[in-house]
Amino acid sequence: MKSRLLSGVIFFLLLMSCNTIPTTEIDKLFHDYQGRVPGAAVMVIQKGEILVNKSYGFADLERGIHVTDSTNFRLASVTKQFTAMAILQLIEAGEINFNTRLSHIFPEFPVYAEKITYGHLLHHTSGLVDYEAILPDTLTVALHDLDVLELILTQDSTYYEPGNEYSYSNGGYAILALTVERVSGMPFQDYLDKHIFTPLGMDHTLAFVKGKNVISKRAYGYHVDGRSVRLSDQSLTSSVLGDGGIYSSLQDMYKWDQALYGSEIISNASIDSAFTPWLENYGCGWRIEDYKGVRRVSHTGGTCGFRNVYQRFPDSELTIIIFTNRRDPGVQYLAENIADLFLP
Numbered sequence: 001m002k003s004r005l006l007s008g009v010i011f012f013l014l015l016m017s018c019n020t021i022p023t024t025e026i027d028k029l030f031h032d033y034q035g036r037v038p039g040a041a042v043m044v045i046q047k048g049e050i051l052v053n054k055s056y057g058f059a060d061l062e063r064g065i066h067v068t069d070s071t072n073f074r075l076a077s078v079t080k081q082f083t084a085m086a087i088l089q090l091i092e093a094g095e096i097n098f099n100t101r102l103s104h105i106f107p108e109f110p111v112y113a114e115k116i117t118y119g120h121l122l123h124h125t126s127g128l129v130d131y132e133a134i135l136p137d138t139l140t141v142a143l144h145d146l147d148v149l150e151l152i153l154t155q156d157s158t159y160y161e162p163g164n165e166y167s168y169s170n171g172g173y174a175i176l177a178l179t180v181e182r183v184s185g186m187p188f189q190d191y192l193d194k195h196i197f198t199p200l201g202m203d204h205t206l207a208f209v210k211g212k213n214v215i216s217k218r219a220y221g222y223h224v225d226g227r228s229v230r231l232s233d234q235s236l237t238s239s240v241l242g243d244g245g246i247y248s249s250l251q252d253m254y255k256w257d258q259a260l261y262g263s264e265i266i267s268n269a270s271i272d273s274a275f276t277p278w279l280e281n282y283g284c285g286w287r288i289e290d291y292k293g294v295r296r297v298s299h300t301g302g303t304c305g306f307r308n309v310y311q312r313f314p315d316s317e318l319t320i321i322i323f324t325n326r327r328d329p330g331v332q333y334l335a336e337n338i339a340d341l342f343l344p
Contacts, residue, residue, distance in 0.1 A: 022341040026054060029334055033057045037229065038222040038326040039067035043250045044338060045257055045319040051342075053250065059219035059325060061229065069250040072204055073219045073323035074238070076301030078310050079207075079246040081274075083173050084122055084285030086180045086191060088270045091118075095183045098122075105179050108153065116162045118179070121172045122285070123278040127158030131171040132237065142239040145188070148174040166280035170243035177242025188241050189213065200259050202252040207241045215247050219325040221305010232327050235304040244303060250321060257312070257319045275314075291336065294343055300332055309335045318342055 026042060033040040039057020043050060055067040091097050096105070098119035103109055120126040131151045135143075143151075148171050159167055177188045184191050189207035197205045204216050223232035239245065248256075260271060274284040275297050281289045286297050291313075298311040309332050311320045320335045320342075 022052060022338070023054070025341055026052060026338060029337055030054070030056050033324065036061065038224060038324070039219075040322060040324040040331075041067050041069060041071060041073070041250050042338075043069065043254065043319075043321045044342065045254060045317075045321075046342065047317045048258060050254065052338075059217070061220075061222065062231075067219065067325075068217070070204070071217050071219050071323075072215050072247040072249045073308060073325060074208075074221065074244070074301075074303060074306045075246045075248055075323075076244040076303040076306050076308060077170075078299050078301040078308050079242070079244045080173050081285035081299060081310075082192060082196060082207075082246055083176050083180075083242045084274060085196060085266065086188075087118065087122060087176050088274060088284060089195060089266055090180065090183050092266060092270050096179070102126075102175070105182055106149075106175070110153070110156055112156075112158050112162075116158070118176075119278070120162045121169075121176055123166075123282055124169050124172060125163050125166055125279050126169060126172050127160045127162050127165065127167065128152055128169050128171050128175070129155040129157075129159060130167075130169065131174070135236070139236055142234070142236055144239050145174040145177050145242055148240055149178055166278075166282065168282075170237075170240070173243040174240050175242070187212075192246075196265055197252075199265055200255045202248065202255050205246065205248040205252045205256075207245050208247050209241070209245075210239065217249070218247070219306075219323070221303070221325050221327065223305065223327040232305040238303065244301065250323070253310070253321055257321075260312070261317070291339065292343070298335075300330065302330060303327075307331050311335045311339065313339070313343065316343060 030040055033056040037057045042054045044052035053069050057067055059065050059067045059071045100118045102116040103113040116126045131148045152171055180188050180191050189209050192207050206213050208215055221233040222229050277283050277288040288297055294313055301308040305327055307324045307330050309322050320338050322331045322335055
């Protein structure tokens, strides 16, 4: 009994320190994001409680709009966990499975697609040629997921025998988004809204399609070079949805984070499969690894005007989310510095 009481006291003291000490430390970590500069939004969640909710700098320098916890940032590759979740829902519904061949859904593919499964696509082991490596030099208009498909269809082979190696594939996730469309009969952005965002109350999260929907409270991307700051919001690949086209805020990502502990939109067994790595410790839209001996499930996101990281430590029910609207630097080191403040 005494040892249990002592453990309870220690936990209480740790919890108290987490609520009082880190705020100042976090402000120091984000010194470069304060003032009239492109900003950052930071949230720390533990056991369902928001311990830290901080915003710095500006979402829109031209209009003088500050970053808040309702500011919507482009998630970049953090999008992949939502694309994978849509596929897992279709698997749970019996529409496809991990062993379904790519050629079954896309018969127009060359013969090599007969060896690629949806398990390979989800876990970056398909060997599909990187679409960004084969973009034509004359490209002047933004690509969409269908354009990515057309580019990949021009290739007559894969990098390696599917399933034998790992190579991170943005194109594979564009194909997954198109799979959602073919199987469900709905545009990808509409499927996400109906089956993930709306059920979770993520009312301002969306896969952005110009002319089809509007990003509320939008953060614009910038490039900071010394004292120079210039708009760097979109590139020729920014309109590809499956690999990086979702916008969301801290407020909405809190709801997503908590849903991953339950079974609101998918069964616990399917969530567990998302967090089960294949090659190179990659699951379904998640990297699974140890951080200083603690299991970490995470993903980063980087594009021409945004750098983000979303880290979860499930055994401690600890989550760290960082969104920034600038091209560089990466922010994983900031998340790890914050994790060091909260992990035992």
